[in-house]
Amino acid sequence: HWREVHRFAGAWTGLVGGIQRLMVNGKTFQNLAVNFTQHNTVVYDGLPCPSNENPCHNGGVCLPLLNSYLCKCASSYNGLHCEF
Numbered sequence: 001h002w003r004e005v006h007r008f009a010g011a012w013t014g015l016v017g018g019i020q021r022l023m024v025n026g027k028t029f030q031n032l033a034v035n036f037t038q039h040n041t042v043v044y045d046g047l048p049c050p051s052n053e054n055p056c057h058n059g060g061v062c063l064p065l066l067n068s069y070l071c072k073c074a075s076s077y078n079g080l081h082c083e084f
Helices: 032-036
Strands: 020-024 027-029 063-064 068-072
Touching: none
Parallel strands: none
Antiparallel strands: 020 027, 063 068
16 A cells, blocks of 8 residues: 655646546556545546437547536537537
């Protein structure tokens, strides 16, 4: 167990945000709930992008934002769901 990040590790403490996948040295950590709850961190377990259909039209890509999503539109489209 460590409490500090080495200054040359390329990481910082005090994260404000979310982690969807944790990979260290090519190894993906599958059970994030166990690891994070030990450090007073809550694991988000929801679907940021609807799984049944893509809300982004015209080739837009759904980007998760914890409890919401953002559509990244193709260059010739815009709008909340890339509809224009």
